[in-house]
Amino acid sequence: MDVYFIGLGKMGMGIAENLRTHEGYAIYTYDKEKAITQQARKKGFTSYTSLTELFRPSTQRRIVWVMVPAGDITEKVLADCRQHLNPGDILIDAGNSKFTDSIKQHELSLEKNIHFLDVGTSGGMSGARHGACMMIGGDRSIFNEVEQLFLDLCVPDGYLFAGEPGSGHYLKMVHNGIEYGMMQSIGEGFNLLHHSDFDFNMPEVARVFNHGSVIRSWLMELTENLFRETLDFSEVAGIVPSSGEGQWTVEEALRKKVAIPVIAQSLMTRYASEDEEKYNEKVISLLRNQFGGHSWVKDE
């Protein structure tokens, strides 16, 4: 198979490096950053500096693996690719795109007889390099034609053809909603341990939670790792950004009138962490003062 990688960031580069450890692929790469193109060449990839060079006329079917930031950038890259591709080529968006965008991209691709698969990719950087988890939406017949790609890139049992266009990214969205809730719960539990009257050894607690307990998990292993690296979090601001999938999960739950209180609360907690002004808490403090004469704490 001729596989063209577009976007060699933390995930794209890992996936490309993963794929070249398998037989049967000709791999071509492109990244808009010259420095990354150089880096890819140093690693031995055939790497180009423009899409025109990358997509030199070819009679072979091209499989294009796009892994760039979701939203406008993905939309532009996919549109640019379609300018160069032949009918029958396969365009794969393996980034964290919104499922509604993927449905649209599927339709736009179809207009040019280009096939489109939306692939939700999980497992972080180590997964990309050594075996990922992938959730795939699109036409089943196209998935069947390139299934070997997923067999090679994923851990055993680590991919699923989810169904219609958009379903791959829908699944990844909900996966990330669950990820938000699980992380929130781990954070809260360890916060309580941190404030308790007992002197718990945090890395050891995370270790024991990981051996035979109900809550053993990769996130708990990462919790053990982070505590082993340092117990001093004084330099960490405690601000938790979010890339969008948690928000889309909540929006979808509102649209479908499905209750997801834990995931919604995890998202709100992240938003609150970013709100350094604390206007909400200031209003509440002053309200307590209004009705009860309670004093408010002066900002230092």
Ligand SMILES: O=C(O)[C@H](O)[C@@H](O)[C@H](O)[C@H](O)COP(=O)(O)O
């Ligand atoms: O499954 C995964 O490998 C992760 O979910 C990965 O996709 C990424 O780390 C998140 O997109 C971060 O998402 P937030 O920025 O929303 O926390």
